[in-house]
Amino acid sequence: MNKHPHIRIDRYALVRNTVFVWLTAVVVAGFLVNIPRINILEHTARNLYFHVPMWFTMMAAVGVSGYHSLRLLQTGSLIRDIRAMQAARVGAWFGVLGLLTGIIWSKFTWYVGTDVWWNFDPRQTMASLQLLIYGAYFVLRSALDDPDRRARIAAVYNLFAATTTPFLLYVIPRQLQSLHPGAEGNPAFSDITEPVMRLIFYPAIIGFIGLFWVLYTQRVRTAWIKYRVIRDPEL
Amino acid sequence: MNWLSGAWAVFEKDLRLELRSRYAINMLIMFVLSSLLLVSFAIGQDAVSTKMQSALLWIVILFSASIGLGRTFVSEEERGTVLILQLSVPGSQVFAGKLAFNYFLLVCVNLIGVFVFTFLLNLDIIHIGLLATTLLLGSLGLAAATTMLSAIIARTTNAGPLLPVLLFPLLFPLLLSVVSACENALIGGFGWAQSGSDLTTLAAFAGVVITASVLLFDFVWND
Numbered sequence: 526m527n528k529h530p531h532i533r534i535d536r537y538a539l540v541r542n543t544v545f546v547w548l549t550a551v552v553v554a555g556f557l558v559n560i561p562r563i564n565i566l567e568h569t570a571r572n573l574y575f576h577v578p579m580w581f582t583m584m585a586a587v588g589v590s591g592y593h594s595l596r597l598l599q600t601g602s603l604i605r606d607i608r609a610m611q612a613a614r615v616g617a618w619f620g621v622l623g624l625l626t627g628i629i630w631s632k633f634t635w636y637v638g639t640d641v642w643w644n645f646d647p648r649q650t651m652a653s654l655q656l657l658i659y660g661a662y663f664v665l666r667s668a669l670d671d672p673d674r675r676a677r678i679a680a681v682y683n684l685f686a687a688t689t690t691p692f693l694l695y696v697i698p699r700q701l702q703s704l705h706p707g708a709e710g711n712p713a714f715s716d717i718t719e720p721v722m723r724l725i726f727y728p729a730i731i732g733f734i735g736l737f738w739v740l741y742t743q744r745v746r747t748a749w750i751k752y753r754v755i756r757d758p759e760l
Numbered sequence: 761m762n763w764l765s766g767a768w769a770v771f772e773k774d775l776r777l778e779l780r781s782r783y784a785i786n787m788l789i790m791f792v793l794s795s796l797l798l799v800s801f802a803i804g805q806d807a808v809s810t811k812m813q814s815a816l817l818w819i820v821i822l823f824s825a826s827i828g829l830g831r832t833f834v835s836e837e838e839r840g841t842v843l844i845l846q847l848s849v850p851g852s853q854v855f856a857g858k859l860a861f862n863y864f865l866l867v868c869v870n871l872i873g874v875f876v877f878t879f880l881l882n883l884d885i886i887h888i889g890l891l892a893t894t895l896l897l898g899s900l901g902l903a904a905a906t907t908m909l910s911a912i913i914a915r916t917t918n919a920g921p922l923l924p925v926l927l928f929p930l931l932f933p934l935l936l937s938v939v940s941a942c943e944n945a946l947i948g949g950f951g952w953a954q955s956g957s958d959l960t961t962l963a964a965f966a967g968v969v970i971t972a973s974v975l976l977f978d979f980v981w982n983d
Contacts, residue, residue: 598979650932657929664925668916674983678915681976682926685908688972689965692933696961 537742544735551732554725561719565634572630574725578733579623580652585734586616587655589741591687594680604749606676607758609683610666611744615737617659624652647697648705654693658686672757766849770857774832775864788828788869793876795820800880808881810949814942817877818935822902822928824869829862829906830923833914851981852974855907859970863903870895884947890955891945897959898938901966905930908973911980937961 555574563570590612597605627649632642643649665682669675744760752758778784799816808816836842845854874895877883885891905927913922941958944950 598976654929654932661926661929665912665916665922668913668918668922670917674915677979678912681979682909682912685972685976686930688968689905689930689933692961692965692968696933696936 537739537746540735540742541739544732544739547728548732548736551725551729555729558721558725560722565637569630569634570722572626573722574729576623576626576630577726578730579619579626580648581730582733582737583616583620583623583652583655586612586619586737586741587687590616591683594683597676597680598684601673601677603672603676603752603758604745606672606680607745607748607752608741609680610758611741611748611760613659613662613683615741615744617656619733619737620652620656620659624649624656627652646705647693650697651690651693655690658690662686666759672752763853766853767856767860770845770849770854771860774857774861778861784828784831784865785868788824788865789872791824791827792820792869792873795823796873796876796880803881810884810943810946811939813877813881813883813946814939816881817873817883817942818898818939821866821869821873821899822931822935823924824873825866825902825906826924826927828869829865829903830910830913832858832862832907832910834910837914846982851978854981855911855973855977858911859904859907859973862907863900866899866903867896870899885945886947887945887949887951890952891942893959894938894941894945894955894962897962897966898934898941901934901962901969902931904966904969904973905934908969908977908980911977915980915983933961934965937965 551574555571560568560570590609593605593609593612597609628642631644631646636642636644662679662683666675666679669678748758748760751760799820836845849857874883874885874891878885906923909923909926909930912926916922937958941955941962944952944955944958
């Protein structure tokens with residue numbers, strides 16, 4: 526048996542190369558394949574391939590991070606803490622990218638002529654709150670010195686924060702207006718998206734989640750090596 | 761019965777210590793008074809909309825909670841009484857007692873805040889029952905989240921300013937509902953008719969936060 530079953534270099538390399546080829550194909554197709562013209566959106570509709578997958582990836586990262594926090598409290602093994610931490614960190618970067626692509630996109634389409642950069646759109650608000658929670662999570666980690674205690678306390682905060690976020694799904698739509706597809710009164714995503722765009726959109730989601738997986742596993746392995754050398758897994 | 765008497769003992773201990781020093785309650789009163797005065801001076805003579813009034817009231821309550829209630833578990837660490845408490849009563853009773861004490865403090869802060877606001881900002885309360893229900897439910901959720909997080913920050917090295925950073929992102933759903941329910945209780949508001957979903961959210965928030973705290977508290981407390 527392998528002594529550290531979570532480290533299999535050859536398999537990681539295979540996944541990494543597949544993801545890189547896949548994402549290159551998605552990006553090339555995203556910019557070159559002809560898309561139907563929609564009023565106002567025009568060619569910015571191509572941002573669909575980049576902006577929306579960022580959200581899917583961040584949600585996947587939130588799930589991975591929460592799962593490993595739960596497992597840490599059950600088992601107490603430090604690799605779970607490393608996984609929860611690195612999933613949160615990489616996921617937060619995807620969240621920042623999703624926020625930026627969304628802000629720039631909406632500035633020049635929905636809010637064109639109004640000079641508005643930040644609008645209290647429900648999804649934008651929820652995403653920024655998730656980023657705030659992760660910001661607090663990282664600050665809390667830096668205030669704890671002992672790795673075992675840090676692992677447990679940070680996992681508790683991660684799970685505690687995860688119990689309050691579902692309320693946002695219920696509370697926010699009643700308080701704030703949304704222009705996103707699928708929100709109340711707006712057509713669902715599948716009604717306004719041409720089949721040719723879906724052919725690139727779905728592979729883009731898989732590609733970006735794959736990219737998350739490559740970055741995440743890479744950071745986990747680095748942190749594990751650092752922990753084995755100097756007994757401190759913080760990167 | 762046994763469980764309740766343990767929780768009551770923790771609550772009684774905290775209350776007795778508080779009555780001896782009156783540190784937390786005095787600080788909370790002073791904080792609420794001075795920040796409300798600051799708010800009213802900054803606004804000046806202008807009329808403030810009811811939305812603004814309820815938002816200001818809750819921002820003051822939120823900040824005073826994050827400052828005044830954060831010491832709940834830190835003070836146990838400083839006095840060196842954590843081990844005694846761990847030996848005497850199970851974690852869930854400690855949490856319940858501390859939560860009850862923080863809730864008590866927070867309700868006092870609410871009373872003072874509303875009272876002073878009525879004078880300084882001409883708060884026109886027409887649905888007193890609705891306002892009281894909103895404040896009681898909102899304070900319960902706020903007290904539960906603050907108690908749990910103050911147990912977390914008591915384990916960190918320099919605990920002081922960490923609580924607001926951890927607390928505020930979690931309280932967003934609470935703040936949205938509580939402000940809109942408070943607005944409904946003021947003049948020109950919709951009263952009970954339109955506040956059902958807000959009050960449901962507040963009750964559910966308090967329930968979920970208390971449940972999660974009871975489940976997770978032992979991992980923080982039994983170090």
